[in-house]
Amino acid sequence: MNFLDFEKPVSDLIDQIDKQKQIGEKSKVDVSVAVRQLELKLEETRKTLYSNLTPWQRVQLSRHPDRPYSLAYIDSITDKNFVELFGDRTVKDDKAIIGGFGFIDDQSVMIIGQQKGSTTKQRQYRNFGMANPEGYRKALRLMKLAEKFNKPVITLIDTPGAYPGLEAEERGQGEAIARNLFEMSKLQVPIICIIIGEGASGGALGIGIGDRVLMLENTWYSVISPESCSSILWRSWDYKEKAAEVLKLTAEDMLSQKLIDGIIREPIGAAHTQPEKMFSIVKSEIKKHLSTLLKEDRKELVKKRIEKFCSMGVVME
Amino acid sequence: MSWFKRIKEGITTSTTEKKETPEGLWHKCPSCKHIAPSKEHAQRKYVCEQCGYHDRIGSAEYFEILFDNDQFIELNPNLSSDDPLHFVDTKKYTDRIVESQKKSGLKDAIRTAAGTVDGEGLVIACMDFSFIGGSMGSVVGEKISRAIDYCLAHKLPLLLISKSGGARMMEAAYSLMQMAKTSAKLTLLAEAKLPYISLLTDPTTGGVTASYAMLGDLNISEPGALIGFAGPRVVKETIGKDLPKGFQTAEFVLEHGFLDFIVDRRELKTRLGMVLKMLKI
Numbered sequence: 001m002n003f004l005d006f007e008k009p010v011s012d013l014i015d016q017i018d019k020q021k022q023i024g025e026k027s028k029v030d031v032s033v034a035v036r037q038l039e040l041k042l043e044e045t046r047k048t049l050y051s052n053l054t055p056w057q058r059v060q061l062s063r064h065p066d067r068p069y070s071l072a073y074i075d076s077i078t079d080k081n082f083v084e085l086f087g088d089r090t091v092k093d094d095k096a097i098i099g100g101f102g103f104i105d106d107q108s109v110m111i112i113g114q115q116k117g118s119t120t121k122q123r124q125y126r127n128f129g130m131a132n133p134e135g136y137r138k139a140l141r142l143m144k145l146a147e148k149f150n151k152p153v154i155t156l157i158d159t160p161g162a163y164p165g166l167e168a169e170e171r172g173q174g175e176a177i178a179r180n181l182f183e184m185s186k187l188q189v190p191i192i193c194i195i196i197g198e199g200a201s202g203g204a205l206g207i208g209i210g211d212r213v214l215m216l217e218n219t220w221y222s223v224i225s226p227e228s229c230s231s232i233l234w235r236s237w238d239y240k241e242k243a244a245e246v247l248k249l250t251a252e253d254m255l256s257q258k259l260i261d262g263i264i265r266e267p268i269g270a271a272h273t274q275p276e277k278m279f280s281i282v283k284s285e286i287k288k289h290l291s292t293l294l295k296e297d298r299k300e301l302v303k304k305r306i307e308k309f310c311s312m313g314v315v316m317e
Numbered sequence: 318m319s320w321f322k323r324i325k326e327g328i329t330t331s332t333t334e335k336k337e338t339p340e341g342l343w344h345k346c347p348s349c350k351h352i353a354p355s356k357e358h359a360q361r362k363y364v365c366e367q368c369g370y371h372d373r374i375g376s377a378e379y380f381e382i383l384f385d386n387d388q389f390i391e392l393n394p395n396l397s398s399d400d401p402l403h404f405v406d407t408k409k410y411t412d413r414i415v416e417s418q419k420k421s422g423l424k425d426a427i428r429t430a431a432g433t434v435d436g437e438g439l440v441i442a443c444m445d446f447s448f449i450g451g452s453m454g455s456v457v458g459e460k461i462s463r464a465i466d467y468c469l470a471h472k473l474p475l476l477l478i479s480k481s482g483g484a485r486m487m488e489a490a491y492s493l494m495q496m497a498k499t500s501a502k503l504t505l506l507a508e509a510k511l512p513y514i515s516l517l518t519d520p521t522t523g524g525v526t527a528s529y530a531m532l533g534d535l536n537i538s539e540p541g542a543l544i545g546f547a548g549p550r551v552v553k554e555t556i557g558k559d560l561p562k563g564f565q566t567a568e569f570v571l572e573h574g575f576l577d578f579i580v581d582r583r584e585l586k587t588r589l590g591m592v593l594k595m596l597k598i
Contacts, residue, residue, distance in 0.1 A: 162527075164547030164555050169565060172575045174526030174546035181500035182532055186508075201484070201493060202527040202546070209497055223484045223493040223524070233406035233486065247489045248402050257401070259490050309501040310462055312494040313455030314401040 002065045006057050010049060010269070013042040046269045053218070055244040055253075059226055061218040062197045066272035068279070069129075070098060070113030070156040073196065076279035077286065078102035082111070085142060091171060094135030096127045096163070097207070099142040101151065104286060110146035112139045112207055113156030116197070129198075130163035133176035136206045140180050143187055152190040152290055155207040158197030160225065162206065177206040184209035185309065186302055190293035192286060194264070195219045195251075196271075211305050212289045213259075215251035216282075217266040221259075222249035259312060346370050362582045371539045371582055373519055376428040376443035379478055383441060383586055389432030392440075393463050396456050397424045402489055410487040413449065421447040425456035426481065429464040431473065435590025437597075440468050443478040446520075451481035453525055454488040458495030461529065462502045469505060474512040474593060479530040482548075483523020496528035503532050512596040514589070517544050517567070517576070535577045535592065538567035539585075544576075 003011040017038045024031035053061070061067070074082050082102035086093040099112035116129035139155075146153050162173055184191060184207075191210035199208070199221030215221060224232075229247060230239040248254075251263040264285050267274040293301065344358040345351070348370035358365075362382050363372040381387045397414070404410040418424060426448040431440045442464045444451045461477065468475050484492040506513055515533030517526075519542035526546050530536075538544060545552075545565040553560055563569050567579050580588050 162546065164551045166552055166556050166560070166564075169545050169547065169552060170573050172531070172573065174544075175531040175575050177527040177546070178496075178500060178529070178531040181497055181528055182504060185497075185501035186504045202496060202524055205493060205496060206527075209501070222490050223488075224486055229486060246402065246404055246406065249490065254490060257490060259494055306501045306504065309494065309497040312498050313458050313491055314399045315455050315459045316397050316399045317395060 004057070004060050004064065006053075006060075007049070009045050010042065013038060013045060017042065043268075050268055050270060054241070055220070055247075055250050056226065056241040058218050058250050059198075059220050059244050061270050062220055064270065064272050065118070067197060068271060068275045069116045069118070070158060070196065071115055072275065073156055073279055073282060074098075074102060074111050074113065076276065077104055077283040078111070085145075086138075088134040088137035088141055090137060091134045094127075094132050094138055095125055096129055096131040096159070097135035097139050099139060101146075104283065104290075107152075107287075107290060109152050109154050109290075110142055111154045111156070112142055113196075114159040114204075114207070116158060127163060129159045130161055131159065131203065131206070132163050132165070132168045133171040133173050136162075136173075136176040136180050139207050140183055143184065143191075147187050147189050150189060152192070152294065153187065153210075154286060155191070155193045155210065157193060157195045157199050157204045157208055157221075159200055159203045160198050161200040162203030177202050180206045181209055185306055188298050188302060190290065190296070190301060191305075192289050192293070194282065194286075195221050195260075196282075198225075200225050209305070209309065211293055211301060211308075212261045214262045214264050214285065214289075215254060215260050216264050216271060216278075217251055218270050219251060220244075220249040221251075221254055222247045347372075362585070364582050369540060369581070371519065371541060373446055373480070375445045375447055376423075376478075379443045380428075380430055380432075380441065382582070383434050383439075383476075383589065384430070384432040385434065385436065389430040389441075392429040392431060392467055393460055394428070395424065396460055398454055398456050398488070400487075401455075401491060402487075404487040404489070406487070413487065417448050421445065423448045425460070426451045426453070426485075427457045427460050429460050429467075431467060431471070434476075434586060434593065437590060437593040438471070438473045439476055439589075439593065440464050440471075440473050441476045441478065444480040444525075446480045446482075449485060451525075452483065452485035452492075453481055453495050454485035454492050455495065457485075458498045461499045465502045465506050468511055469509055472509075472511065474514065474596065475506060476514045476516060476589070477529055477533070478516045478518060479521040479525050480518045481521060481523070481525040483525055493524065496524045499529045500532060503529060507534075510598065512593070514592065516585075517542060517570075519543050522546065522548050531575065533577075534596070536575060538570070538576050538579050539582055540567060540579055542567040544570045 020031045084100040098115045114129045117123035117126040193208045193210035193213045195215040226240040226244040229243040254260045267277045271278040344355045346365040349368035351367040400410045427444045429442040514535045517538045
């Protein structure tokens with residue numbers, strides 16, 4: 001398991017517990033009391049540590065190398081009843097965005113997500129979760145398919161941004177994202193968007209227009225990453241922690257700004273320490289929201305969605 | 318071998334990079350250095366008579382060029398930015414706004430107005446680059462949204478002139494959501510079958526390109542305008558190579574199929590009037 005700098009107290013305790021257990025095995029001494037005490041202490045430490053995180057620490061957690069990615073969520077919440085569909089029917093198949101039909105218990109849904117990789121090879125294959133225009137167009141194709149067959153859409157957002165490459169510009173990255181914003185606004189089926197990791201700017205928003213936009217507890221969502229914000233506003237990379245603060249990019253901040261609809265709590269120690277528990281929480285959240293959304297009149301649903309986004313912003317008359 | 322060697326660099330910004338319309342009696346073209354009287358240059362819609370270079374101009378100039386007899390009603394002229402996040406970087410956001418308002422004489426980075434163009438009723442929303450780089454914050458989103466409401470109420474088409482570096486960082490996620498807001502609102506205009514013409518001018522990048530600027534029934538542009546999602550510097554850093562000549566110009570974007578046509582500013586009004594008549598139901 002990988003640990004972040006601020007998780008040192010936790011990793012120290014885990015080391016101690018391991019050592020105790022080894023001693024116990026080697027010398028056949030009963031260490032169960034000592035281990036039990038250390039485990040209690042670990043639980044306490046985790047509780048205090050993870051309930052007092054700074055915005056930057058949350059950004060770090062959202063990018064934790066062990067954090068589960070979209071496909072892991074999909075496998076678990078559909079119990080592998082998932083048919084992945086490929087390609088945008090125009091240029092190619094973008095590996096940074098995946099999607100397909102799946103069953104959540106007995107409800108058929110379209111699930112679309114940005115996919116990162118966990119090894120160097122996979123990371124390259126997935127282009128670090130940075131989609132090209134064809135990725136957004138594939139997502140839109142699948143959403144239209146869902147609309148045709150009257151299936152709700154779930155999107156899982158986890159991207160450091162839309163890919164700023166040469167071909168991406170040639171093939172209209174801006175147009176692809178814009179088209180998705182437009183079409184998702186009026187899609188005639190319920191849409192639930194969940195930020196499971198990084199929600200960076202237009203790249204995230206490109207699959208982020210929904211009736212419910214939810215953020216996991218240790219994720220971020222903003223117009224720019226703290227690093228880039230720091231480099232532009234302070235002309236240095238050293239102010240990323242400050243940038244993370246002023247951008248107000250955590251789930252709590254986003255909810256209080258009324259820019260998202262809810263927060264999904266993570267298990268203590270964040271999603272990567274107890275992925276199975278995380279998946280089941282997400283699954284039950286999806287089911288909860290779907291049960292209300294599916295009952296709504298479709299015209300009313302779309303009207304409310306448009307009104308919700310149109311009310312965002314603060315101005316002075 | 319020269320006699321004197323410059324040890325310290327003096328002024329490092331090259332004067333050719335200053336793109337705002339200069340004041341004074343004479344105008345020097347930033348592209349070909351051709352000198353012409355300012356008055357005549359303005360009559361030529363701020364286009365160089367020698368090389369056809371299109372100067373960056375603001376909403377006042379566009380309204381004057383397009384609206385019949387420069388007659389129009391400005392919509393919501395008093396909307397200005399709040400500072401919901403109490404954003405402070407090297408400067409306070411509120412100070413930035415006040416400073417920009419003083420310097421540019423504008424309230425924010427967009428003005429919206431209704432009038433006629435060649436006798437056809439039209440609402441024009443025009444961005445101003447001189448206000449914090451034409452960045453899109455809540456005011457830009459709200460003014461576009463209200464301009465669309467006006468279009469819907471009066472059954473008028475919309476022309477949106479984009480000129481922006483993208484989102485306004487000082488409004489963080491609020492700024493991001495203006496992309497969603499404007500795009501969602503445009504679905505209502507489309508549903509009412511009212512024409513939406515998007516004119517992308519130099520420069521149109523970032524969140525503006527990735528929302529309303531690319532959503533026109535017609536996407537049109539002026540010669541040589543920079544149009545892109547990621548800025549050229551970012552793309553260059555990403556690919557680690559020099560960019561091909563003409564990358565992200567209006568001509569490049571047209572070749573790749575994202576623009577309907579490029580129009581010389583001196584013919585903009587005539588072309589626009591014709592298109593509006595053609596789209597009339």
